[in-house]
Amino acid sequence: MSIAPEEFLSYINGALDGMVQIVKALGDERVNLRPNNMPNTNSPFAILTHCVGLTRYWIGAVLAGRQMQRPRMPRHQPTAAKTPPTGGPKKGR
Numbered sequence: 001m002s003i004a005p006e007e008f009l010s011y012i013n014g015a016l017d018g019m020v021q022i023v024k025a026l027g028d029e030r031v032n033l034r035p036n037n038m039p040n041t042n043s044p045f046a047i048l049t050h051c052v053g054l055t056r057y058w059i060g061a062v063l064a065g066r067q068m069q070r071p072r073m074p075r076h077q078p079t080a081a082k083t084p085p086t087g088g089p090k091k092g093r
Contacts, residue, residue, distance in 0.1 A: 012055055019048045 023031050023044050034041045042050070060066040 012059075016048075016051065016055065019044075019051060023048050 026044055031045045032043045034043050057068065061068045
């Protein structure tokens with residue numbers, strides 16, 4: 001199976017933009033909360049951080065053949081002091 005780069009990037013940008021919109025809508029007070037304070041779940045910010053990292057890895061290492069190390073952060077670690085800046089993910093990032 002193959003997919004044109006424009007189609008792939010359009011899908012990735014749409015998915016990341018959607019996640020950024022959700023994080024922004026939640027606001028600073030709720031972006032780091034886990035669903036119903038359940039253990040072993042991730043906050044919306046942690047999920048967004050994970051998705052940006054895995055996208056960078058898969059596009060760079062797997063598709064483009066770049067040598068990169070995947071830094072593994074402890075699970076449930078990322079938190080945001082403030083929601084991401086406006087504009088969201090940009091094409092080419």
